[in-house]
Amino acid sequence: MIRVENLHKHFGGFHAVDGASLEIATGSITGLVGPNGAGKTTLFNVIAGVLEPTSGRVSMDGEDISGLPPHVLFHKGMLRTFQIAHEFGSMTCRENLMMVPGGQSGETLWNAWFSRGRIAQEESALLKKADEVLDFLTISHLKDERAGNLSGGQKKLLELGRTMMVDAKVVFLDEVGAGVNRTLLNTIGDAILRLNQERGYTFCMIEHDMDFIGRLCDPVIVMAEGKVLAQGTIDEIKDNDAVIEAYLGT
Numbered sequence: 001m002i003r004v005e006n007l008h009k010h011f012g013g014f015h016a017v018d019g020a021s022l023e024i025a026t027g028s029i030t031g032l033v034g035p036n037g038a039g040k041t042t043l044f045n046v047i048a049g050v051l052e053p054t055s056g057r058v059s060m061d062g063e064d065i066s067g068l069p070p071h072v073l074f075h076k077g078m079l080r081t082f083q084i085a086h087e088f089g090s091m092t093c094r095e096n097l098m099m100v101p102g103g104q105s106g107e108t109l110w111n112a113w114f115s116r117g118r119i120a121q122e123e124s125a126l127l128k129k130a131d132e133v134l135d136f137l138t139i140s141h142l143k144d145e146r147a148g149n150l151s152g153g154q155k156k157l158l159e160l161g162r163t164m165m166v167d168a169k170v171v172f173l174d175e176v177g178a179g180v181n182r183t184l185l186n187t188i189g190d191a192i193l194r195l196n197q198e199r200g201y202t203f204c205m206i207e208h209d210m211d212f213i214g215r216l217c218d219p220v221i222v223m224a225e226g227k228v229l230a231q232g233t234i235d236e237i238k239d240n241d242a243v244i245e246a247y248l249g250t
């Protein structure tokens, strides 16, 4: 689904991504690991259009998407979550979900005035969808809770829920498990697996927790110093001497 070819991202003279090439297969949950400073987040940001590549190519289903901005990629079904969840704290969980989809009739003043019936219909469809998403994520009991009151892990779940409000094809998760307790981590893991198996989502996730990676990801791609160092199953990369050395060297 996603092909990255000889990608470079330089900050001044510093090569944060230094000729990385990789593929994310349709239907996979691909893990991206590597020591701090390996270039994982920068790579994510370039793929997801947050940063422009210095050189190289990113394609999605064969179409060149290098340098396209996030809102264009969003409409192609590519979403990215952030390490720090971006919820609207004073709104409820349900309202946060209802904020996501674009292209609603009420977005223009003209439509807001003339198409009130349609807007009401769309709103009730959105409400239904938001409730379905909360149910899927097993957090229905939080629907009227202000998002600002959620725990860190619950915010991550809500962020995952936001990807379900649109027809996402490929979702990039940045440390969705960081700072989350085991129970909630399992809930997040279950939701990712079900989205993958039942809804056909493709995932690429940066993660540090090797148990979490091992449970969800195949393949796992290892980055070090801006390059792809190895790729394989979790057991293969755990036994790879170059990978062990890269981790020990930090």
Ligand code: ADP
Pocket: 011, 014, 016, 034, 035, 036, 037, 038, 039, 040, 041, 042, 043
């Ligand atoms: P990782 O996610 O693997 O920890 P990053 O992609 O965050 O790695 O960072 C890779 C390297 O690029 C780091 O050394 C970091 O300091 C540097 N870097 C990241 N963003 C910038 C930036 N905007 N300007 C300068 N250097 C940056």
